Amino acid sequence: MVGIYCKNHHGTSNDELCSKCQQIKKYALLRLDKCPFQDKKSTCAKCTIQCYKPDMKQQIHIIMRYSGTRLLLHHPRIALHHLWDKHRKAPILDKGYSILL
Numbered sequence: 001m002v003g004i005y006c007k008n009h010h011g012t013s014n015d016e017l018c019s020k021c022q023q024i025k026k027y028a029l030l031r032l033d034k035c036p037f038q039d040k041k042s043t044c045a046k047c048t049i050q051c052y053k054p055d056m057k058q059q060i061h062i063i064m065r066y067s068g069t070r071l072l073l074h075h076p077r078i079a080l081h082h083l084w085d086k087h088r089k090a091p092i093l094d095k096g097y098s099i100l101l
């Protein structure tokens with residue numbers, strides 16, 4: 001997702017990311033890694049935790065919105081799968097589970 005955005009906005013080639021986008025991707029993956037929902041999770045927009053830092057969240061939101069429409073054109077199957085994911089109910093975090101943000 002970040003790759004599509006970076007390629008069209010920062011002029012990088014296919015598999016490369018500029019340092020800024022690399023950071024964003026790294027951050028997103030890190031957060032995903034720490035997400036307690038994992039497979040059960042819906043998309044992060046609906047997540048009950050909202051674990052991104054506000055500025056990162058905004059960046060990622062912009063990228064996702066941009067890439068989402070592009071993805072629909074180039075990889076409809078993946079995009080539809082993601083769309084379907086979005087309509088799943090966001091899971092509720094068990095009480096007693098604490099997450100270190």
Ligand SMILES: [Zn+2]
Pocket residue numbers: 005006007009010012017018019020021022
């Ligand atoms: Zn970039």
